[in-house]
Amino acid sequence: MFYRSEDSGVRFRNVLRRNRESGRGxxxxxCSAHPQVLEAAVQQAIEDCSILHVESTSSQVxxxxxxxxxxxxxxxxxxxxxAQRAGLPADRVLLGGxxxxxxxxxxxxxxxxxxxxxxxxxxxxxxxxxxxxxxxSMPCADxxxxxxxxxxxxxxxxxxxxxAENAYSKLxxxxxxxxYVIGTEVPAPGGESQGAHAPEVTTAEHMHRTLRVFQRVFSxxxxxxxxxxxxxLVVQPGVEFGSDLIFxxxxxxxxxxxxxxxxxxxxxxxAHSTDYQSPKALQQMVEDHFAILKVGPWLTFAYREAxxxxxxxxxxxxxxxxxxxxxxxxxxLEQAMFRNPVYWRWYxxxxxxxxxxxxxxxxxxxxxxxxNEPSVQKEVAQLFGNLAPRPIPSTLLSQFLPFEYEAxxxxxxxxxxxxxxxxxxxxxxxxxxxxxxx
Numbered sequence: 001m002f003y004r005s006e007d008s009g010v011r012f013r014n015v016l017r018r019n020r021e022s023g024r025g026x027x028x029x030x031c032s033a034h035p036q037v038l039e040a041a042v043q044q045a046i047e048d049c050s051i052l053h054v055e056s057t058s059s060q061v062x063x064x065x066x067x068x069x070x071x072x073x074x075x076x077x078x079x080x081x082x083a084q085r086a087g088l089p090a091d092r093v094l095l096g097g098x099x100x101x102x103x104x105x106x107x108x109x110x111x112x113x114x115x116x117x118x119x120x121x122x123x124x125x126x127x128x129x130x131x132x133x134x135x136x137s138m139p140c141a142d143x144x145x146x147x148x149x150x151x152x153x154x155x156x157x158x159x160x161x162x163x164a165e166n167a168y169s170k171l172x173x174x175x176x177x178x179x180y181v182i183g184t185e186v187p188a189p190g191g192e193s194q195g196a197h198a199p200e201v202t203t204a205e206h207m208h209r210t211l212r213v214f215q216r217v218f219s220x221x222x223x224x225x226x227x228x229x230x231x232x233l234v235v236q237p238g239v240e241f242g243s244d245l246i247f248x249x250x251x252x253x254x255x256x257x258x259x260x261x262x263x264x265x266x267x268x269x270x271a272h273s274t275d276y277q278s279p280k281a282l283q284q285m286v287e288d289h290f291a292i293l294k295v296g297p298w299l300t301f302a303y304r305e306a307x308x309x310x311x312x313x314x315x316x317x318x319x320x321x322x323x324x325x326x327x328x329x330x331x332x333l334e335q336a337m338f339r340n341p342v343y344w345r346w347y348x349x350x351x352x353x354x355x356x357x358x359x360x361x362x363x364x365x366x367x368x369x370x371x372n373e374p375s376v377q378k379e380v381a382q383l384f385g386n387l388a389p390r391p392i393p394s395t396l397l398s399q400f401l402p403f404e405y406e407a408x409x410x411x412x413x414x415x416x417x418x419x420x421x422x423x424x425x426x427x428x429x430x431x432x433x434x435x436x437x438x
Contacts, residue, residue: 008051008092008093009177015436015438016231023288025436026286026290026291029292031057031294031296033068037299040422043422044430045083045092055097056096056098058101058117059099067369069372073127076095076129094131098294099186100117100133101157101160102117102136107141113140125164125178126167130176131179131180134160134181136153137185150184153184154184154213154216157182179231180231181232181234182210182214182234185235186272199239199240211233231268232291233268237249241297242363246277248278249284251284254288258288261289268292269289269292270292271285282431282435293436300365300368301365301368302425302428304367308360309400309401310420324386326382329379329383333360333370334356344367388416397415404420
């Protein structure tokens with residue numbers, strides 16, 4: 001039996017309301033299913049006395065398991081169990097579904113893909129997800145090559161919304177209401193631009209047109225009550241990242257878009273692909289009513305940084321030690337990616353040397369899909385096991401992990417491999433925490 005807390009949803013909506021009133025305070029969503037990332041996120045929520053806002057995408061977690069192998073029920077139980085074991089109260093956990101729609105089944109016809117998407121939405125609601133991003137923006141196999149008309153996107157979003165509302169009606173009386181996020185200018189899950197130019201900022205005119213179309217469709221489909229619980233609109237603020245580039249936020253380009261919210265008191269913007277933005281940029285985004293910041297690849301990017309730095313330390317410590325097998329994390333990760341290139345082949349282009357570098361070090365962080373491979377997990381376990389019995393010399397920490405070196409010297413971090421990895425991930429989370437602080 002899952003636990004649904006009213007407090008987390010109420011706190012979340014209060015944060016958004018304060019943002020609209022003052023331009024201060026926001027919320028960041030951790031969009032990752034990596035165990036160490038989520039452990040770090042739980043710890044950060046404890047330190048901040050804030051809610052833990054975690055979202056799974058339709059590709060990560062769905063009724064067929066997704067690429068994580070988890071259903072919404074399993075993911076929900078796992079997140080809540082992790083929070084409980086760490087001491088985070090259940091009323092401070094907010095689960096969201098990101099890009100809930102036909103995306104994982106877009107190679108099928110629209111009718112079949114939408115049926116599967118509705119089943120996913122139902123499963124999420126029944127298993128304690130309180131924030132639902134209705135994303136029907138991706139064309140399906142029988143939609144042709146052109147982008148979808150806003151009317152079609154809104155019609156399909158309404159079908160998904162109806163599935164969520166029907167599922168909610170089966171929950172116990174008094175269950176916290178679910179809230180929705182909508183939008184038609186929705187980046188693909190995971191972001192990752194392959195272009196050489198920054199994406200165009202959504203115009204105020206487009207934003208108003210989207211709201212009119214969605215509101216009319218929801219009204220026609222007897223979803224006016226659900227429309228009142230639409231709390232955010234996904235727009236493009238001009239931020240994105242690619243394999244080796246970052247498009248930084250420029251608030252001068254979003255002034256009219258930010259001002260366009262004035263006539264919609266209950267709405268804020270949700271910003272996807274905010275990974276790798278500077279602390280100043282993230283703070284400005286929150287001030288400009290991009291009150292929900294989504295972060296995902298940057299967190300597993302930080303995990304990879306820490307793990308490979310620890311592997312370099314391990315090799316320095318054990319290079320002359322007989323009888324101890326050194327870990328081969330980098331090699332195992334690369335081999336797993338070459339065995340199954342489905343998650344990166346359309347993202348990394350160029351000669352072999354460039355591709356091999358990007359496989360591991362790219363901002364796109366496509367290696368995040370491979371950490372759960374048994375061969376990779378075996379090498380990570382070997383690394384941590386090799387480092388566990390012996391202290392890590394401070395000189396090596398200074399060389400390979402200088403930020404953690406300083407934290408350990410100050411007594412703010414334990415000098416163990418597990419805590420070092422968590423601390424490195426939390427450095428990213430703290431950037432978002434500070435940007436979202438009221």
